[in-house]
Amino acid sequence: xxxxxxxxxxxxxxxxxxxxxxxxxxxxxxxxxxxxxxxxxxxxxxxxxxxxxxxxxxxxxxxxxxxxxxxxxxxxxxxxxxxxxxxxxxxxxxxxxxxxxxxxxxxxxxxxxxxxxxxxxxxxxxxxxxxxxxxxxxxxxxxxxxxxxxxxxxxxxxxxxxxxxxxxxxxxxxxxxxxxxxxxxxxxxxxxxxxxxxxxxxxxxxxxxxxxxxxxxxxxxxxxxxxxxxxxxxxxxxxxxxxxxxxxxxxxxxxxxxxxxxxxxxxxxxxxxxxxxxxxxxxxxxxxxxxxxxxxxxxxxxxxxxxxxxxxxxxxxxxxxxxxxxxxxxxxxxxxxxxxxxxx
Amino acid sequence: xxxxxxxxxxxxxxxxxxxxxxxxxxxxxxxxxxxxxxxxxxxxxxxxxxxxxxxxxxxxxxxxxxxxxxxxxxxxxxxxxxxxxxxxxxxxxxxxxxxxxxxxxxxxxxxxxxxxxxxxxxxxxxxxxxxxxxxxxxxxxxxxxxxxxxxxxxxxxxxxxxxxxxxxxxxxxxxxxxxxxxxxxxxxxxxxxxxxxxxxxxxxxxxxxxxxxxxxxxxxxxxxxxxxxxxxxxxxxxxxxxxxxxxxxxxxxxxxxxxxxxxxxxxxxxxxxxxxxxxxxxxxxxxxxxxxxxxxxxxxxxxxxxxxxxxxxxxxxxxxxxxxxxxxxxxxxxxxxxxxxxxxxxxxxxxx
Numbered sequence: 001x002x003x004x005x006x007x008x009x010x011x012x013x014x015x016x017x018x019x020x021x022x023x024x025x026x027x028x029x030x031x032x033x034x035x036x037x038x039x040x041x042x043x044x045x046x047x048x049x050x051x052x053x054x055x056x057x058x059x060x061x062x063x064x065x066x067x068x069x070x071x072x073x074x075x076x077x078x079x080x081x082x083x084x085x086x087x088x089x090x091x092x093x094x095x096x097x098x099x100x101x102x103x104x105x106x107x108x109x110x111x112x113x114x115x116x117x118x119x120x121x122x123x124x125x126x127x128x129x130x131x132x133x134x135x136x137x138x139x140x141x142x143x144x145x146x147x148x149x150x151x152x153x154x155x156x157x158x159x160x161x162x163x164x165x166x167x168x169x170x171x172x173x174x175x176x177x178x179x180x181x182x183x184x185x186x187x188x189x190x191x192x193x194x195x196x197x198x199x200x201x202x203x204x205x206x207x208x209x210x211x212x213x214x215x216x217x218x219x220x221x222x223x224x225x226x227x228x229x230x231x232x233x234x235x236x237x238x239x240x241x242x243x244x245x246x247x248x249x250x251x252x253x254x255x256x257x258x259x260x261x262x263x264x265x266x267x268x269x270x271x272x273x274x275x276x277x278x279x280x281x282x283x284x285x286x287x288x289x290x291x292x293x294x295x296x297x298x299x300x301x302x303x304x305x306x307x308x309x310x311x312x313x314x315x316x317x318x319x320x321x322x323x324x325x326x327x328x329x330x331x332x333x334x335x336x337x338x339x340x341x342x343x344x
Numbered sequence: 345x346x347x348x349x350x351x352x353x354x355x356x357x358x359x360x361x362x363x364x365x366x367x368x369x370x371x372x373x374x375x376x377x378x379x380x381x382x383x384x385x386x387x388x389x390x391x392x393x394x395x396x397x398x399x400x401x402x403x404x405x406x407x408x409x410x411x412x413x414x415x416x417x418x419x420x421x422x423x424x425x426x427x428x429x430x431x432x433x434x435x436x437x438x439x440x441x442x443x444x445x446x447x448x449x450x451x452x453x454x455x456x457x458x459x460x461x462x463x464x465x466x467x468x469x470x471x472x473x474x475x476x477x478x479x480x481x482x483x484x485x486x487x488x489x490x491x492x493x494x495x496x497x498x499x500x501x502x503x504x505x506x507x508x509x510x511x512x513x514x515x516x517x518x519x520x521x522x523x524x525x526x527x528x529x530x531x532x533x534x535x536x537x538x539x540x541x542x543x544x545x546x547x548x549x550x551x552x553x554x555x556x557x558x559x560x561x562x563x564x565x566x567x568x569x570x571x572x573x574x575x576x577x578x579x580x581x582x583x584x585x586x587x588x589x590x591x592x593x594x595x596x597x598x599x600x601x602x603x604x605x606x607x608x609x610x611x612x613x614x615x616x617x618x619x620x621x622x623x624x625x626x627x628x629x630x631x632x633x634x635x636x637x638x639x640x641x642x643x644x645x646x647x648x649x650x651x652x653x654x655x656x657x658x659x660x661x662x663x664x665x666x667x668x669x670x671x672x673x674x675x676x677x678x679x680x681x682x683x684x685x686x687x688x689x690x691x692x693x694x695x696x
Binding site: 241243244246247249251252253254257261265268 | 421423446447448449450451452454455456458459460461462463464465466475476478479480527533
């Protein structure tokens, strides 16, 4: 007999326990015990098991086992899955179009247009010839070792996802800055998104969307990468000098004027720091998302791990590092330009 | 001086805390600031303030930090709403204003200068100066001429395209003043506008303000914790202590007849000769039998008269206003005015 028998008998629940006796599948531990012919009775207080679901189940068959919790969650999710995807599918469909479109455009435009175009963008946002040369050299190097297509796929995905993160994240951050109760509600969600291992939220996404659709990894990347831009927009707007806000009020600015003429411009350095973080996190996630069919350098990394192809893994890993350095330098340089024009 | 009353504050109370209305009852029954904080956990900001501010005058509100002076000035454009009381601007009760009316008041009838300048760091000096106009929907080309004119007037010609962080504190505050002037508002609220500046620049700015006021005749409400500054600028001086008005009136009058030991403490270490003016100590015109050592203006301070007399206490001066003989200053009276009165000396001892 098990440890907690007396608990149930003292509560007068024996009847209920025996009624609910079900011949559920035996756990491995039970099976081992049975084979050894030992009872589950602990020898001493030293071995007293924690009154967990499984331990209580041993004493009272009607008590649910812990595996029923995971099973229940799964069944619950499967039950709402169809109605959920009915809503989410059309809502997220544009994401698939954006991603597919960007991938198509990036790969089907000849390299001698794409590379100069990228360099031109780099120059416009950073106004630095040195940085532009560095970026050009890095891309040429990647192209030379035949990683151009993979790198461009990764870049295309990052561009689309980071753009959408900013598009959604900045307004959310502004709304949070304006309402303390909204901030209290959103911050735990952001904390969860940031700490939940990225693999974990790939699982429900696989159930919800087809793996062949690009929005699956798009959503995963956006959920993971949107956090810093929301946080830093919120922080940036909250940190805007109270005196300047008071002056804006005293001269009769409307809330909209205050937002566009004071709060956003003064929060811009923080918002841009958030954008930088968002881009870097998109890059981190796009590698992991190759598990769910995201194309790009991550696929090669995955191949390296799966087939133990050391060279492939190392070279593609190095390619990711190069992309990361490029993206970081370019966003930091444009951030520095904003900071200079904003010095207090 | 029977000028129109521009801003009138009646029975104004402000209490900070979760339930100010409940606390207000205690305050009306006479509970003091310390008791209110201890027993009700509410902070008494302002208590029964009644002040009239006249058109075209500089009203200075003076008090130490925590006396509620910054709170009071923020009531005038309702950056802070009172717990109870009435605020009238041009005879209209601004407490009854809608949001739209209030915005119009802030845009067109009041401007404000801040202690910490509060300029927009990402805009040029010119754009900052035109901020009030920009808010009203004018474009830069509409207000550029105006902004340039006032920037030049406050001594910032040639700095139009610099950014605030490139200017010194004094220059930044000049931009703040130009910003208030460009708005064309008849009322200017100045919240410790010169307190963050060093003494020499502060004195310059005070002179600039007086000079501008001579010409513009705006209604200025000026907050300061510095008595010298208050006496230099004020047409009407209001002294606040712990959220209450302890004395208000003509600054010379307050100086000669302090009504409260708190004020006596305050005025004990100022240079009376520099602050007192001839008109406060002169006698009515004599019949013309006395001999005059020279002509002085009624606005001169006693220090300049002392300088003129070279310390000779037997002299008499003729006081003139627009070439009219309006009074006589006997040096004996001057000396008497410089002596702190016995009564005030007594009080300062008890206060100390």
